[in-house]
Amino acid sequence: MSTGDTRFPSRVLKAGAQAAAGAAVLGLGYASLVERVAFCLREVTLPVLSPGSRPLRLLHLSDLHMTPGQRLKQQWVRELDALEPDLVVDTGDNLAHSRAVPAVVQSLGGLLERPGLFVFGSNDYFGPTPKNPARYLRKDKGKRTHGEPLPWQDLRAAFQERGWIDATHSFHEFNVNGVRVAAAGVDDPHLSRDRYDAIGAAPSGHVGLRLGLTHSPEPRVLDRFAADGYDLVLAGHTHGGQLRLPGYGAIVTNCGIDRARARGASQWGQRTRLHVSAGLGTSPYAPARFCCRPETTLLTLVAKPPEGPAARQSNDIPVGAAHPIGD
Secondary structure: OOOOOOHHHHHHHHHHHHHHHHHHHHHHHHHHHHHHHOOEEEEEEEEEEOOOOOOEEEEEEOOOOEOOOOHHHHHHHHHHHHHOOOEEEEOOOOEOOOOOHHHHHHHHHHHHHOOEEEOOOHHHHEOOOOOOHHHHHOOOOOOOOOOOEOOHHHHHHHHHHOOOEEOEOEEEEEEEOOEEEEEEEOOOHHHOOOOHHHHOOOOOOOOOEEEEEOOOOOHHHHHHHHHOOOOEEEEOOOHHHOEEEOOOEEOOOOOOOOHHHOOEEEEEOOOEEEEEOOOOOOOOOOOOOEOOOOEEEEEEEEEOOOOOOOOOOOOOOOOOEEEOOOO
16 A cells, blocks of 8 residues: 555544434334333332331333334233222323324223322323424433424323322322321423412321422422422423433433433432333334333332431432333
8 A cells, every 4th residue: 555545534433323324224223112111110119208108119111102003002001900009090192193082091901000190291281293302411401392283181180080090289198008008299390381389388297298299390499399398209201311322311301300300210409209211102203212211110018217316317228120011
């Protein structure tokens, strides 16, 4: 090869570019065709009940983003009733199509016969729209555009007819499996629909669990729940980042919380636990997940250690095991 010959480096660069392009295509294919429908169940134990309480099994559902033709997802959700949870909590974004209400109701099946609570998210009110993916990487996302209105009133009526409680801007106390639960929720903070003051007084000290619900885990809402002494707040919205990088985690959260809290359990303040579900779906216009399998979570809530000089409560983030149902 002569001194000025650049053909070999050019061939190397071209081959490298082709390999990178091929890897990107394979990664996109895996994310959209395989991982997007690799539904799994995550199991987490949280010490949030008042001392002496018996354990409570809570199934946290979020972000189904259901369309009528998603048969695999619908069948998977139907099987969740076999877990026999004591309480079901749905933190919104159930719909992704104007005719998806029957699919959601039929999929939930027996779960609707169990005690349940819900709040709605933006994609219960408005349909999805095509968006530039780069928009999510900017802090200033510009003017928000909404898709077609969705039949959230029909979904709300179906849930309430089966006995589920709409926790939106309301406070409720009830007994579940021997545990007195005080629960309240807000409308979706992602749409600035939250009105925390409408909930009313903070829960009293005689209950076994103080439970807060929100679709988007915005810090301004989490701070209010924590200040009022809630033991556990449940949220969704983030999709766990939806696209995660090994060793780095979520690239974005699409809300005000930090990337480390994009999915799973963490501490918020001195005494409040936060659990963010990575959810089961995606927008039809962004049908891909990478290093972030679609999931629902079975939370086993147990009693906190007794208070006192000898008691020590861990603030570590609990480790949850994710696996397909049946594994």
